[in-house]
Amino acid sequence: MKYIFKFPDIGEGLDEGTIIEWQVQKGQQIKLGETLVTMETDKVVADIPSSKDGIITATYGKVGETIHVGDALVEIEIEGIEGEAAVEEANKVEAVEEEGAGVVGTLEIAGNSAVLSASTEGMSSDNTETTKSKKILATPVARAMAKDMGVDINQVKGSGPAGRVMKADIQNFSQTKTSTSYSSSTTSAASINEMPVEVEPMSQIRKTIAKNMIQSKHNAAHMSLFEEVEISELDRIRKKFKQDFADKGSKLTYLAFVIKATALSLKKFKSLNSEMDMDNGNMLYKKYYNIGIAVDTDKGLMVPVIRNADQLSIFEISEKITEFSEKARAGQITMDDMKDGTFTITSYGSIGGLYAVPVINYPQAGILGVGRISKQPIVKNDELAVGLTMPLSLSVDHRIADGGETARFLNQIMAYLAEPVSLVMG
Amino acid sequence: MYDLVIIGSGPAGYVAAIRAGQMGLKTAIIEKSVIGGMCLNWGCIPSKAIMESAKLFNRIGKDSSRFGIDGIDKKALSFNWSKAIKRSDGIVKKLTTGVSFLLKKNGIEIIEGEAKILSSNSITVNNRTIDAKNIMIATGSKSPEISNKIDGLVIEAKEAFKDRDLPNNIVVVGETPVAIELAQAFSMMGRKVSILVPTENLMPFADIYIVNQILAKLKKDRIKIYFNQNLESTDGVYADGKLNIGESEIPCDIIFNAKRRKAIVPESDIDIKLDNNGYIAVDEDCQTNVEKIFAVGDVNGLSYYAHIGSAQGMHVVNFIQGIKQKLDLKKYPLNMYTVPEAAQIGLTEQEIKDQGYDYKISEFPMSANGKALTEGTMEGFVRILSENKYGEVLGVQIMAPNATDMIAEAAAYMELEATVYDIAQTVHAHPTISEVFMEAGFEAVDKAIHK
Numbered sequence: 026m027k028y029i030f031k032f033p034d035i036g037e038g039l040d041e042g043t044i045i046e047w048q049v050q051k052g053q054q055i056k057l058g059e060t061l062v063t064m065e066t067d068k069v070v071a072d073i074p075s076s077k078d079g080i081i082t083a084t085y086g087k088v089g090e091t092i093h094v095g096d097a098l099v100e101i102e103i104e105g106i107e108g109e110a111a112v113e114e115a116n117k118v119e120a121v122e123e124e125g126a127g128v129v130g131t132l133e134i135a136g137n138s139a140v141l142s143a144s145t146e147g148m149s150s151d152n153t154e155t156t157k158s159k160k161i162l163a164t165p166v167a168r169a170m171a172k173d174m175g176v177d178i179n180q181v182k183g184s185g186p187a188g189r190v191m192k193a194d195i196q197n198f199s200q201t202k203t204s205t206s207y208s209s210s211t212t213s214a215a216s217i218n219e220m221p222v223e224v225e226p227m228s229q230i231r232k233t234i235a236k237n238m239i240q241s242k243h244n245a246a247h248m249s250l251f252e253e254v255e256i257s258e259l260d261r262i263r264k265k266f267k268q269d270f271a272d273k274g275s276k277l278t279y280l281a282f283v284i285k286a287t288a289l290s291l292k293k294f295k296s297l298n299s300e301m302d303m304d305n306g307n308m309l310y311k312k313y314y315n316i317g318i319a320v321d322t323d324k325g326l327m328v329p330v331i332r333n334a335d336q337l338s339i340f341e342i343s344e345k346i347t348e349f350s351e352k353a354r355a356g357q358i359t360m361d362d363m364k365d366g367t368f369t370i371t372s373y374g375s376i377g378g379l380y381a382v383p384v385i386n387y388p389q390a391g392i393l394g395v396g397r398i399s400k401q402p403i404v405k406n407d408e409l410a411v412g413l414t415m416p417l418s419l420s421v422d423h424r425i426a427d428g429g430e431t432a433r434f435l436n437q438i439m440a441y442l443a444e445p446v447s448l449v450m451g
Numbered sequence: 452m453y454d455l456v457i458i459g460s461g462p463a464g465y466v467a468a469i470r471a472g473q474m475g476l477k478t479a480i481i482e483k484s485v486i487g488g489m490c491l492n493w494g495c496i497p498s499k500a501i502m503e504s505a506k507l508f509n510r511i512g513k514d515s516s517r518f519g520i521d522g523i524d525k526k527a528l529s530f531n532w533s534k535a536i537k538r539s540d541g542i543v544k545k546l547t548t549g550v551s552f553l554l555k556k557n558g559i560e561i562i563e564g565e566a567k568i569l570s571s572n573s574i575t576v577n578n579r580t581i582d583a584k585n586i587m588i589a590t591g592s593k594s595p596e597i598s599n600k601i602d603g604l605v606i607e608a609k610e611a612f613k614d615r616d617l618p619n620n621i622v623v624v625g626e627t628p629v630a631i632e633l634a635q636a637f638s639m640m641g642r643k644v645s646i647l648v649p650t651e652n653l654m655p656f657a658d659i660y661i662v663n664q665i666l667a668k669l670k671k672d673r674i675k676i677y678f679n680q681n682l683e684s685t686d687g688v689y690a691d692g693k694l695n696i697g698e699s700e701i702p703c704d705i706i707f708n709a710k711r712r713k714a715i716v717p718e719s720d721i722d723i724k725l726d727n728n729g730y731i732a733v734d735e736d737c738q739t740n741v742e743k744i745f746a747v748g749d750v751n752g753l754s755y756y757a758h759i760g761s762a763q764g765m766h767v768v769n770f771i772q773g774i775k776q777k778l779d780l781k782k783y784p785l786n787m788y789t790v791p792e793a794a795q796i797g798l799t800e801q802e803i804k805d806q807g808y809d810y811k812i813s814e815f816p817m818s819a820n821g822k823a824l825t826e827g828t829m830e831g832f833v834r835i836l837s838e839n840k841y842g843e844v845l846g847v848q849i850m851a852p853n854a855t856d857m858i859a860e861a862a863a864y865m866e867l868e869a870t871v872y873d874i875a876q877t878v879h880a881h882p883t884i885s886e887v888f889m890e891a892g893f894e895a896v897d898k899a900i901h902k
């Protein structure tokens with residue numbers, strides 16, 4: 026029988042992805058868990074594994090094409106399953122083992138409409154239509170008008186029968202677009218004609234970053250606090266253990282200490298590790314401490330999460346940081362790597378900059394920015410001395426954290442960093 | 452408590468009832484006379500049956516010899532109205548029985564009697580009070596009566612297709628397609644026919660291009676037309692087989708009333724708003740000023756067409772079920788059962804001009820079509836009005852023996868918002884009259900092949 030494999034819901038509210046590379050071809054044998062296609066979703070580049078053994082009989086979509094969750098990706102001829110068994114097989118919602126799947130957790134495989142019976146009887150033909158037609162329904166006039174007005178017809182919600190995009194939908198879409206778009210849209214359109222501008226479609230990741238930033242700025246009441254902490258002692262310890270770590274294949278960074286200090290501080294200031302549920306009027310205080318670290322990649326910012334950082338040793342944290350930087354470089358950070366963060370740290374200082382006003386990774390309550398560490402004149406025992414200072418910029422959601430608590434939280438982090446031995450003192 | 456109670460079982464009401472039954476709504480339909488309403492019993496169906504008899508009669512007399520049929524004595528031919536009516540009655544019976552069966556099959560309760568609306572969710576009929584979540588008024592329309600004291604002189608619309616003597620001088624009153632249809636049918640039966648038109652032109656809704664063609668045809672058929680003449684009463688204007696209208700003396704033995712129809716508004720204890728012309732005022736979903744009371748079909752005055760009434764009825768049932776759609780009257784075909792038939796859809800040329808479109812007209816005549824020539828029916832055309840930017844089809848007008856069937860193709864193009872390029876690319880089989888449509892499409896895109 027033929028099995029239609031649909032782009033699965035891989036969670037995190039993703040509803041579409043772009044085909045980066047096909048890993049299989051028509052006629053090729055495929056085994057369960059083997060990669061079918063590499064897709065860029067709005068957060069990661071993910072390899073989509075096959076949920077069946079069989080032979081690929083068709084692939085849907087070209088490289089660069091956007092595929093929505095539930096759209097057909099490939100058709101697989103599965104041997105040895107016929108008739109009722111085939112239907113049963115197709116009705117299953119399968120959980121693919123994380124190891125086997127590689128990147129994604131539970132794959133919801135399409136339901137009863139996903140089967141093409143090998144014989145002509147049984148399954149009705151309209152199933153094939155819905156699974157195979159990826160071209161959006163639109164009337165000829167609507168298409169001509171969309172093309173003429175430069176409207177992406179895929180973004181227009183159709184009001185006609187079966188969601189067909191009608192002329193009026195294009196007109197409405199184009200009107201709302203012009204009325205709500207930024208005033209700069211007309212000037213930028215004009216400048217495209219007059220000045221050298223390179224136009225490049227936004228990547229999914231860029232779209233997501235933009236969406237998240239706006240969501241954060243729109244919803245959270247940002248408040249920022251700046252401090253600097255003297256870390257000579259921390260520097261001494263780091264230097265002392267650096268080689269040790271290196272021998273074990275890891276790299277000891279200041280960041281590892283900051284993560285540990287932050288996680289432990291969060292345990293003492295629960296509102297900084299919380300989330301506001303406005304709809305239900307609840308505060309959600311999380312009893313787990315997962316620290317996201319902002320990583321700069323070619324494709325844009327990604328935030329992999331170090332889980333239960335409060336329970337990890339500095340070494341374990343360092344290992345995680347090393348793992349994530351390698352994955353980031355290879356473009357292999359996965360959805361799983363990035364979910365469930367409760368607080369975020371951005372260490373822009375390793376590139377440059379003393380202070381910043383970091384944007385909260387909404388709906389988290391706060392984000393800590395770590396600036397460039399430098400030698401500074403400090404006053405020690407009433408005498409001028411050379412100190413090593415680390416600038417800290419803390420942004421909090423002022424709806425959740427009040428000024429006093431924010432300052433006390435930052436003081437706690439600074440205390441840990443100034444006297445690193447306290448990290449293990451409890 | 453019913454989910455839906457429908458007043459009137461014409462094409463608007465009964466179609467809605469069946470649809471509601473199919474969707475599982477507890478539905479009742481109230482009918483004071485007979486199931487099927489005007490259309491099935493006294494209008495659309497009998498008139499088509501009689502028209503077919505008239506066409507056949509006319510054709511045998513006119514065409515048989517030319518088509519190679521000898522032995523027909525033209526002088527011996529006569530039209531037997533009674534037999535034609537008998538055939539028509541049989542068809543009507545078959546159809547109304549079918550409708551009753553479908554209503555029952557879909558679990559619709561049929562209540563005989565005259566309804567009165569008590570409140571926004573109750574109706575009384577035969578002293579029985581019925582509660583309804585939704586009420587649909589589908590009571591239809593009738594032509595304003597012509598006051599008359601002379602027995603058998605004036606025939607109201609409902610009585611038109613009854614057994615009677617059909618005298619020689621016939622007057623039809625009305626500006627409607629029905630008036631023209633009756634006049635042409637009687638004319639084909641060999642009667643002398645005049646039309647009194649209350650307005651300044653025929654069929655005010657039709658494109659003037661079609662109206663002018665019809666006028667020419669009526670002139671050819673020797674049917675006399677008197678414009679701006681309304682007949683409200685025969686008193687003082689009728690005497691000795693003559694009707695004195697204005698300065699004209701019109702020979703007249705019988706008068707058929709086919710005036711523009713007015714709403715039949717059911718009795719109501721609550722205030723259901725009417726528009727300036729006496730029709731029940733409705734919004735775009737056919738809802739009246741009272742929430743959950745709807746008015747569909749002729750009674751709301753949006754159209755006098757059965758199929759549009761049906762579409763409105765189904766729309767309301769969908770609306771009740773929360774299915775949102777758009778009723779666009781401009782996408783419904785308007786049929787005129789004239790001879791030849793005429794049909795139009797979409798905008799008229801005047802409307803296109805008024806809306807400021809950059810448009811073009813592409814016409815292809817029936818006379819250049821092979822199949823039409825073989826059938827000996829060369830009158831008519833297909834006329835496509837399209838805008839120039841995208842080639843969108845804005846309107847289509849057809850005159851042809853089967854124009855009322857051919858317009859269905861245009862209706863599909865309109866519904867799908869097709870362009871003239873789509874028409875030109877749609878291959879039409881040969882030899883058919885429908886090829887005329889494709890040729891008009893070619894004409895719109897570039898040039899017709901056979902012109």
